[in-house]
Amino acid sequence: MEVDELMCLPRLPRVAVCGGTHGNELSGVYLVRELLKVEKKAVEEEEEPVSVMIVLSNPRATQQCHRYVDTDLNRCFTHATLNGPISDTDPYEIIRSRELNALLGPKGSRQAVDLVCDLHNTTANMGMCFITYSDCDWICLHIFRHLQKEIPDIPMRFIHFDVSNKESYSLDSVGKHGFAMEIGPQPHGVVRSNIYTAMKGGVQHMLDWVRLFNSGAIFRGGFVDVFTMVKHIDYPRDSVTHNITAAIHPHLQDRDFCLLHPDDPLFQTFSGETLRYKGKEPLYPFFINECAYYEKGIALSLARKRRVMIPSIRVETEQEQQANHQQYSSEDEN
């Protein structure tokens, strides 16, 4: 593919901004609350060229200021869970995931919103990250590049989880395009003004980009560094109690995205011993010491970095859309 090649993509008329998917990740909770106040006022004005839905994903967990009530909402969006048998005794978050799928999806259908931006915080020192399932969703990659340009003082990375659409499990997978906007470090249950401001700016610039895109602007292609998740590493644990027996090593703590080489320190046991990285390949660590991942058996995640070339893009014209519509309607997925 040539850098000069111009790709035409369908309009993005409907965007959803979701916060409080984890009820104790407060930047998103407060930002959604603020955006909902403004949304109430703007409801009479038709929002051209994009309509924005603001959603508080997990109201009960938000009210309790917990990550979740019964189960992690952001793992409840697989096709299997969304379309599985319904029961009165289903966990709260499974019921909620189906409600959100009805509101923003159905996942995989033509009625799904065009773009989902799901707001998250992490206790890890990750700056701002986009997390997606695809390394070739040009919409998400261009939005990322736009934010890098517009907010140059915040470190920004693009993370890709190589998970098929069939297995994708998070809220952002419900829209035709979607990504999680993950910002840290922020303790759960706390809102830090610098982190909130970064998230607010990120959402604003994202919406500005969508408006520009829908209005016909051309976005020049180029290169984006993409971090693709390779594996997770768990804490060393006691074989009987399963309690952790070491903490992230002080040399690794807060060094998200600093290349980890074979033999670099990983953990420090409570008796002071250093445990080292035994992998053969240098990889980029992230989600280092994320609170919510202790129970998922993840002390840190590791990624490979590669440069992805993205094409120039602009929105399809109406004629181009008509021509393509013939083609798409015969390719409907369920």
Place this chain on the structure above:
Amino acid sequence: MSSYNNTARLTEARRVAIFGGTHGNEMSGVTLVNLWMKNSDEIQRKGVEAKPFITNPKAVEKCTRYVDTDLNRAFTPENLSAPAGDELPYEVQRAQEINKEFGPKGSPEAYDVIFDLHNTTSNMGCTLILESSKDLFNLQMMNYIKKAIAPASCLVLLNEHPLLKYSTSRSVAKHPVGLEVGPQPQGVLRSNIFEAMRVILKHALDFIELFNEGMEFPSCTVEVFRVSERIDYPRDANGNIIAMVHPNLQDCDWEPLNPGDPMFQTFDGKTIHYQGSGTVYPTFINEAAYYEKQQAFVTTRRETLVASAIRKA
């Protein structure tokens, strides 16, 4: 400075407890106490019975601050004297059990010293919490610890305020000592924070051993930060927070806050300034657990306390 006429003779401090998990998601204390329950070599000292103890096991298991109610507010006279029963909130039952084992509070049978291990999301560094300005033993111990870890810093927070003081787990002992180390997110174990707490406890136990062996500690002065006022977040008519700790104040625990300085920032970017009458020293700035207690930070005033010399009786 030493005044040999005024050496206070105090009973030896033989029974010492180390509490972890009073808040189940404050991980340094949980980890240290679990470690020492498995192997207590590190906390052994001649003439000292040091007992590590998990105060809120259910909260620790769920990695949550508390199950029904905050254990570290539960040691009120009403709770401790209430008729025992399963209908009582879990933490009130726990408070009664702890009071029985380590108290009773206010009685001669109570433990001599209790160290209660806590973490905070605030950038407080190492902080020792004192409940009485007249506790000579604690003042001398805190002075010893501060000197031992210098040039690293360990500040003393004095909470003797009649309205803001609260009934802590450690208050069951004759000499209650709070250890607060931050910043650390709830549910997270940071190795630097863990090691810092461990070092403070090492010096504290060293002091008790020396004291019990008969060492005299000369008169000293101790700088403390005395709790003055609790400042809440600005809220709307429905009680929702409408502003955040200002970026200029965030992480500036123990630094002077002057009238007119930025204090809060509304969600749409406006600054709210501190309107007090004089300079204060804020702490517990943006502690996660205090949103529900209507506290964005507390103000303190700097004070120098004098502790007379002490020696075992």
